[in-house]
Amino acid sequence: MAALLIGVLALQLGFILSYVAAFHQPVPRDIAIAVVAGEGVPDDVVAEVAGQLDELDGNPLDTRVLPSTASARAQMHAREIQGAFVVGADGRDTLVVASAGGSSIAGALESVIAQVEASQGRQFDVRDEIPVGVHDNRGLSGFYLAIGWVVGGYLLAAAIGLFIGAPTSLAQAAAHTAALLVYSLVSGALGALITTHLLGTFAGHWFPLWVLGSGVVFATSVFTLGLRASLGIAAVPLAIAVFVILGNPSAGGAFGANVIPAFYATIGRWITPGAGTEGVRSVVYFGGTGLGQPALALAIYSAVGLSLLFGFTARRARRRRQLLR
Numbered sequence: 001m002a003a004l005l006i007g008v009l010a011l012q013l014g015f016i017l018s019y020v021a022a023f024h025q026p027v028p029r030d031i032a033i034a035v036v037a038g039e040g041v042p043d044d045v046v047a048e049v050a051g052q053l054d055e056l057d058g059n060p061l062d063t064r065v066l067p068s069t070a071s072a073r074a075q076m077h078a079r080e081i082q083g084a085f086v087v088g089a090d091g092r093d094t095l096v097v098a099s100a101g102g103s104s105i106a107g108a109l110e111s112v113i114a115q116v117e118a119s120q121g122r123q124f125d126v127r128d129e130i131p132v133g134v135h136d137n138r139g140l141s142g143f144y145l146a147i148g149w150v151v152g153g154y155l156l157a158a159a160i161g162l163f164i165g166a167p168t169s170l171a172q173a174a175a176h177t178a179a180l181l182v183y184s185l186v187s188g189a190l191g192a193l194i195t196t197h198l199l200g201t202f203a204g205h206w207f208p209l210w211v212l213g214s215g216v217v218f219a220t221s222v223f224t225l226g227l228r229a230s231l232g233i234a235a236v237p238l239a240i241a242v243f244v245i246l247g248n249p250s251a252g253g254a255f256g257a258n259v260i261p262a263f264y265a266t267i268g269r270w271i272t273p274g275a276g277t278e279g280v281r282s283v284v285y286f287g288g289t290g291l292g293q294p295a296l297a298l299a300i301y302s303a304v305g306l307s308l309l310f311g312f313t314a315r316r317a318r319r320r321r322q323l324l325r
Helices: 002-023 043-054 069-077 103-120 137-164 170-198 206-251 262-268 272-285 292-324
Strands: 031-037 061-066 083-087 092-097 123-128
Touching: 002 206, 031 043, 031 069, 031 103, 043 061, 043 083, 061 069, 069 083, 069 092, 083 103, 092 103, 103 123, 137 170, 137 206, 137 272, 170 206, 170 292, 206 262, 206 272, 206 292, 262 272, 272 292
Parallel strands: 031 061, 031 083, 092 123
Antiparallel strands: 083 092
């Protein structure tokens, strides 16, 4: 009982610490933004503006000079930059953002540019080049969709481990894997169906979201089951620590990687909640651009989980055979 109380308390405090640490003070950091000359603006003026933005305290921006707004828009759609600042000749500039890539990043850009413009007595307009959908408030729907897939994945694996136990033969391991695969396909399809057809949040993207969701659920569940085979019952709190305590806040939600602490920004895209969230954004708003990294993360979790599951099951089966001789 004492060990149980201490373990649950550690998870609870870890949850509080991780979430508050990730979100209590969002600070923009190295947001990639292009600086473009408006009509009649000399190139040296643009270079000077880019230099000033690069030298802001705290390094909120990472600027580059591009020759035209068309090239800036193309790089935004390719996810190479997160905004563009067009310097106007008449003292009125334009900030181009992409709220679909993270509403907090768009807001941070607007806040930083507002301070710079106010200090120089200039004004600017804001244009959202890639806005979030009308049914996707602040881009949070993709985050919650991914979290739902992840929760289902590790809960199923944890339930199998608790009520059925770790497999004792390779045949049982294969049966457990098949059950996870079927569940992943069904839950991925239904999660995508809810957001595309029932709610209309991501209308027109059912099939790619089905594939993505199935991958998120399977990677999460098979990794948790692999932990169960290798570590025993300790796999359940470890899975909670990885996917909930670390994975959920590092996924960001409405917060992009450039406004949460560097630690969470680094690990977030390599844990399934972050991979799922980024995958939904890529599918829905960027035509699939940027899907490679989430797909790689999900493949790694699946491969590691399967290796642990079948490797430790085979080891356990060999020991049992030896004891029976």
